[in-house]
Amino acid sequence: MTPTRPLAAIILAAGQGTRMKSSLHKVLHPIAGKPMVLHLLDSLKTLAPERTVVVVGARREQVETAVGGHGAQIAVQSPQLGTGHAVQQAQAALAGFDGDILILYGDAPLVSSATMARLRDALVDGVDAVVLGFHPAEPGAYGRIIADGDRIAKMVEYKDATLQERAVTLCNSGLMAVRSAALFALLARVGNANAAGEYYLPDIVGLIIGDGGIARVIETEAGEVAGVNSRGELAGLEAAWQDRRRAAAxxxxxxxxxxxxxxxxxxxxIASDVTVEPFVVFGPGVRIASGTIIHGHSHIEGADIGEGCNIGPFARLRPGTRVGASARIGNFVETKKAVLGAGAKANHLTYLGDATVGAGANIGAGTITCNYDGFLKYSTNIGAGAFIGSNSALVAPVTIGDGAIVAAGSVITADVSADALALVRPAQVEKPGWAATFRRIMAARKA
Structure with a gap:
């Protein structure tokens, strides 16, 4: 049964992230195009916390800007004296709060809403804290959880563990749920008499047990609580996220x-019955309707693609692209803020920027919409059923009427009426025999 008590969350994001070797705060490095800490905040939304506090240290301005639209408060940890000290910095932001508190980590972004809910749900009456444990393939330097069933007997940091304790494979993820009434009073009692001289958050579990209280552990898969401290670990989480998303698709x-x-x-x-060929990259903001084929080596971002479309290979669809049902965008075609009506075709070697293409229109190879004069952008409107011949330049702002034809090689600088032919190129001139004479002259000169 889900607790009826209010919920708050503390997200720890004060780590220096020195191993990332980056001017960007560690928790803002993206997974699948979204900063890690925002993955966590979005998962947390499902639980509707009453308050959320993000604890930051170095580069606090970056994090504050990133989370500003997510209803989170900022607390600052300076100097950084361990995880227990970090959680203490949220005390002022949680003044007057009476309920359950989830403690999360900004560099562990794959924790699901379901796991957060399990942590919170396990904090039943009579239980003072719940810790999220896991069994990694290589326990290494993780803190250990010594438990009898799901009841914790002891938690110990690896640096301070005995050889027997280090042999235990149940490890501490750092995530936990604690009653607000006890959390900060317990933290005030935590000391730093340990190998690192820091105030450890897990030490509150020892205090709970020493006071005769109960702390329990629940478990999850190691991949869900994996953290990021280096570019290699970031790539590992990206790969794990992508594998899960591919399987889901x-x-x-x-x-x-x-x-x-x-x-x-x-x-x-991406809807069912869509086919995606190899080496396709989807950036943020893509929706694809059923029956569409995305051919190989295409890059699609910020685009809405209708049913039964045919995209690529080697197509690039940029933000603002909207493709109607059964439309075709072929190889080496680039679009940006372009709307293609149902059945429209741009089969190859074309740029459509700031353009509207009517239903059934055909855009020939080598066509470009000249939408930028170095200062401002302008729109091109191509009517339904229009035919744009190859190697045409449409100089915006310009409108091509319904059913109009633009002859190949034309440079269109004025509007074209519906059903008209626009032909803009010089008359062809032919000089009989000129080529043969030229070759004889040049051969003699070269001899």
Whole structure:
């Protein structure tokens, strides 16, 4: 049964992140195109916490800007004296709060809403704290949880553990749920008489047990609580996220010819009966309707693609692209803020920027919309059923009427009426025999 008590969350994000070797705060490095800490905040939203506090240290301004629209308060840890000290910095922001507190880590972004809810749900009456444990393949330097069933007998940091304790494989993820009434009173009692001279958050569990209280452990998969401290670990989490997303897409009826070569963004929406060929990258903001084929080596971002479309290979769809049902965007075609009506075609070697293309229109190879004069952007409107010949330049702002034809090689600088032919190129001149004479002259000169 879900507790009826109010919920708050503390997200620890004060680590220096020195191993990332980056000017960007560690928790702002993206997974699937979204900063790690925002993954966590979005998962947390499902639980509707009454308050959320993000504890920061170095580069606090970056984090404050990133989380500003998510209703989180900022607390600052300076100097940084351990995880227990970090949680203490949230005390002022949680003044007057009476309920349950989840403690999370900004560099462990894959923790699901379901696992957060399990932590909170396990904090039943009579239980003072719940810790999230896991069994990593290599326990290494993780803190250990010594438990009898799900009841914790002791928690110990690796540096301070005995050889017997280090042999235990149940490890502490750092995530926990604690009653607000006890949390800060317990933290005030935590000392730093340990190998690192820091105030450890897990020490509150020892205090609870020493006071005769109960602390329990629940477990999850190691991959869900994996953290990021280096670029290699960031790549590892990206790979894990992508593997999960690919599996989910195929389970939902999407065909991935070579799953490992397809990359999704955090918000990609892709319907059943879509086929995605190898080496396709989806940036943020993509929606694809059923029956569409995305051919190989295409890059799609910020685009809405209708049913039964045919995209690529080697197509680049940039933000603001909207593709109507059964439309075709072929190889080496780039679009930006372009709306293509149902059945429209741009089959190859074309740039459509700030353009509207009517239903059934055909855009020939080598066509470009000249939408930028170095200062401002302008729109091109191509009517339904229009035919744009190859190697045409449409100089915006310009409108091509319904059913109009633009002859190949034209430079269009004025509007074209519906059903008209626009032809803008010089008359062809032919000089009989000129080429043969030229070759004789040049051969003699070269001899």
């Amino acid at each position: 195929m389970a939902d009826g999407v065909t991935l010819i070579d799953p490992g070569s397809v990359f999704f963004a955090h918000d990609t929406v």
